[in-house]
Structure formats: structure tokens, C-alpha cells
Amino acid sequence: MHLLTTLEQGLKDIDARGLRRRRRIADTPCAAHMTVDGREIVGFASNDYLGLAAHPQLVAALAEGAQRYGAGSGGSHLLGGHSRAHAQLEDDLAAFAGGFVDAPRALYFSTGYMANLATLTALAGRGTTLFSDALNHASLIDGARLSRAEVQIYPHADTDTLSALLDASTAETKLIVTDSVFSMDGDVAPLARLLELAERHGAWLVVDDAHGFGVLGPQGRGAIAQAALRSPHLISIGTLGKAAGVSGAFVTAHATVVEWLVQRARPYIFTTASTPAVAHAMSASVRIIAGAEGDARRAHLQQLIERTRAMLKTTPWLPVDSHTAVQPLIIGSNEAALAAADALDHAGLWVPAIRPPTVPVGTSRLRISLSAAHSNEDLDRLDAALTRLGTTMVAEAA
Numbered sequence: 001m002h003l004l005t006t007l008e009q010g011l012k013d014i015d016a017r018g019l020r021r022r023r024r025i026a027d028t029p030c031a032a033h034m035t036v037d038g039r040e041i042v043g044f045a046s047n048d049y050l051g052l053a054a055h056p057q058l059v060a061a062l063a064e065g066a067q068r069y070g071a072g073s074g075g076s077h078l079l080g081g082h083s084r085a086h087a088q089l090e091d092d093l094a095a096f097a098g099g100f101v102d103a104p105r106a107l108y109f110s111t112g113y114m115a116n117l118a119t120l121t122a123l124a125g126r127g128t129t130l131f132s133d134a135l136n137h138a139s140l141i142d143g144a145r146l147s148r149a150e151v152q153i154y155p156h157a158d159t160d161t162l163s164a165l166l167d168a169s170t171a172e173t174k175l176i177v178t179d180s181v182f183s184m185d186g187d188v189a190p191l192a193r194l195l196e197l198a199e200r201h202g203a204w205l206v207v208d209d210a211h212g213f214g215v216l217g218p219q220g221r222g223a224i225a226q227a228a229l230r231s232p233h234l235i236s237i238g239t240l241g242k243a244a245g246v247s248g249a250f251v252t253a254h255a256t257v258v259e260w261l262v263q264r265a266r267p268y269i270f271t272t273a274s275t276p277a278v279a280h281a282m283s284a285s286v287r288i289i290a291g292a293e294g295d296a297r298r299a300h301l302q303q304l305i306e307r308t309r310a311m312l313k314t315t316p317w318l319p320v321d322s323h324t325a326v327q328p329l330i331i332g333s334n335e336a337a338l339a340a341a342d343a344l345d346h347a348g349l350w351v352p353a354i355r356p357p358t359v360p361v362g363t364s365r366l367r368i369s370l371s372a373a374h375s376n377e378d379l380d381r382l383d384a385a386l387t388r389l390g391t392t393m394v395a396e397a398a
């Protein structure tokens with residue numbers, strides 16, 4: 001009885017602070033126009049930046065993969081579950097995204113969360129200091145904790161402070177860890193400067209390219225390719241459930257690093273390999289991303305991004321200076337952000353309110369997530385709804 005009461009009180013507290021999260025149920029595939037909780041809406045909530053999640057070629061590849069390889073992998077990668085589809089995907093990803101290192105190799109994971117835990121725990125341990133951007137994704141924070149390394153958090157994108165911390169460090173092994181595109185702000189990390197610091201201090205640079213892979217750089221090769229960086233000390237983690245439209249993640253690095261992960265990374269070793277059909281579909285996704293269709297989708301997305309930037313500047317709230325598909329609008333309090341999201345919901349637009357602990361207290365925001373699947377008419381609707389909302393909320397506040 002007492003055990004449940006404690007949790008019930010905790011949940012009441014979550015309600016009182018405007019922090020209760022609710023899952024919505026989608027009845028149709030992830031797309032610009034969806035049926036969610038039985039209503040038709042325009043979705044600005046997904047990370048499906050290229051609009052590939054329901055692409056007919058990927059759906060067909062998934063079915064083909066299931067025909068060829070069955071429904072389940074049957075085991076972990078080291079004990080029987082590693083299929084031809086996984087191996088082929090790793091080769092495809094290494095060739096596509098590994099241009100920043102000689103002898104690149106890629107390692108495929110079921111999720112980005114696990115790839116981050118795996119990479120940090122395998123490379124860092126006691127005697128390591130991990131230098132982590134203050135706005136890094138939760139999975140990097142958890143990986144850092146699980147590694148038992150000392151963690152030094154530097155203020156967001158502040159390479160001067162990071163440089164001073166590195167100067168003062170006597171750690172045997174050093175890792176600099178950063179998101180490429182910050183997931184709740186949409187800004188891009190100063191990767192060139194971070195690599196310079198890493199090289200000067202003999203540190204690894206681990207880049208979580210969850211929101212860059214498929215979208216940034218030539219052919220969508222990612223944030224490191226966009227910055228034209230090369231180094232054997234770079235490690236890139238791309239996720240495959242966002243722009244790539246399927247699921248999973250991959251680490252790309254020098255072959256020696258990847259072999260180390262295969263031998264040592266517990267989140268890689270002690271889990272069942274994902275369904276081979278998913279890997280088979282992902283190889284099809286890489287072909288789309290790298291080809292002319294990928295270019296066309298990125299160009300359309302870029303035009304939507306520029307339009308959205310201009311549109312957000314005319315609202316009474318604070319847009320974040322983002323040139324990526326993540327376009328946040330900072331509202332402030334949890335209650336105000338929720339009210340704004342509710343008002344947009346009534347207008348048939350799904351724009352999630354992001355609250356602490358995902359973002360710092362007092363910076364609750366609408367996270368507008370753009371996709372190549374959106375049309376200019378979809379943006380017109382968002383523009384009109386935000387204009388109406390701005391007028392009413394400012395009138396109410398006066």
C-alpha cells in the first residue's frame with residue numbers, strides 16, 4: 001500500500017508542476033498528415049526529417065527483408081544473431097559516412113541510446129575524464145554515468161572553457177563528447193574547433209550525429225562531412241530512426257575502434273540483434289539518402305527551414321537561431337508552453353511542448369520539427385495559427 005502511495009504522490013507532484021507527459025496514439029504512418037488519437041492533424045512532432053518513414057521503397061524493403069531473413073534475428077551479434085543483412089548494412093554505412101577516417105568501419109546497433117552507452121562505456125572508465133557539452137542528449141549523459149569516468153561539463157558550445165578544462169586535466173584518457181545538432185535547440189556544435197582541441201590534447205572526439213545524419217553535408221553524409229573534418233580520433237554516432245526513417249544506429253570510426261567496441265561494449269554484446277529485415281530496409285534507405293531523391297528532399301527541407309526562420313521572427317516569442325530542421329520557439333513557463341501547444345492542437349497542428357528535464361527550467365518551448373514531407377501549405381497553416389496565438393496570448397497577458 002505504502003509503496004503505491006509514494007508513487008501516486010510523486011505523480012500528483014508531476015501534475016502540479018505541469019510536467020505530466022502523455023502519449024498520443026497514431027493510427028496512420030508517420031507523415032505530415034496523420035490520424036492521431038482519432039483526429040486528423042498536421043504533424044510537426046516527428047524526427048522524420050526527410051519524410052522517409054513511410055516511403056514505399058522502404059516498406060517494400062522491410063517486407064522483402066522479412067521474406068528473406070525471417071521475423072527475428074534469434075540471438076546476439078556475437079552468438080548467432082548477426083545476419084548477412086546486418087553485415088551488408090555496416091559495409092554500406094562505413095562507405096557512406098566513414099570518409100573522415102582511413103580504414104573506416106561501422107557498427108550497427110538497435111538504438112542510438114544503446115550506441116551511446118556502448119561507445120562511452122567501452123572507451124571511458126576509471127582514469128578517464130569525459131568532457132561533455134551541457135546540452136548533450138540524455139543518452140550521452142547516461143553513458144557517461146555508466147562509464148564511471150570523471151565527467152566535466154562545459155557550458156554549451158563554450159570551447160574557451162573546454163580548452164581551459166583540458167589544459168588543467170591530467171587524465172590518462174580524455175574524451176570530448178558532443179551532439180552535432182542539439183536536439184532541443186537545433187544549433188550545430190563547433191566541430192572544427194572541438195577537433196582542434198581534441199588533437200592538441202590527445203583526446204577522442206565523439207560526435208552524436210543523431211540529427212545530422214541524412215540531412216547535413218554532401219549527400220546527407222552528416223555533420224562531420226559538412227565540416228569537412230578528418231581524423232583517426234573522431235568517432236561518429238548516427239541514428240537511423242530519424243532522417244533515415246527506419247530504426248537503429250551506427251558508430252563509424254577507425255576499424256580498430258570498432259573492433260574494440262565489438263569486444264568490449266556491453267550494450268552491444270549482451271542484447272539480441274535487431275530484426276535483420278530492419279537492417280535490410282536501412283540499406284535501401286542509405287541508397288535513397290545518397291541519391292538524387294535525397295538531394296531533392298534536402299533542398300525542399302532547406303527551403304522550409306528558411307521560411308520557418310522568417311515566420312518565427314514575427315511571433316512574440318523567442319526563436320532559437322537554428323538552421324536545421326529543429327526550429328524551437330521558447331515560450332518560458334511549462335504552463336504557457338502547454339497552453340500554446342494546446343491551442344495549436346485545437347487548430348489541428350501537432351507541435352509538442354518540451355519541458356524540463358529535457359530543457360532547462362524556464363525555457364519550455366514549442367519544438368517545431370520540419371520534414372521534407374511538409375508542403376508549403378502545411379507551413380501556411382502553422383504560420384496562421386501562430387499569428388492567431390500570438391495575438392490572443394499577448395492580449396491575455398496585457
Ligand SMILES: *Cc1c(COP(=O)(O)O)cnc(C)c1O
Nearest residue numbers: 111112113137139183210239241
Ligand atoms: C534520438 C537521439 C538519440 C537516441 O537515438 P535512438 O535511436 O532514438 O535511441 C541519441 N542522441 C540524440 C542526440 C538523439 O536525438
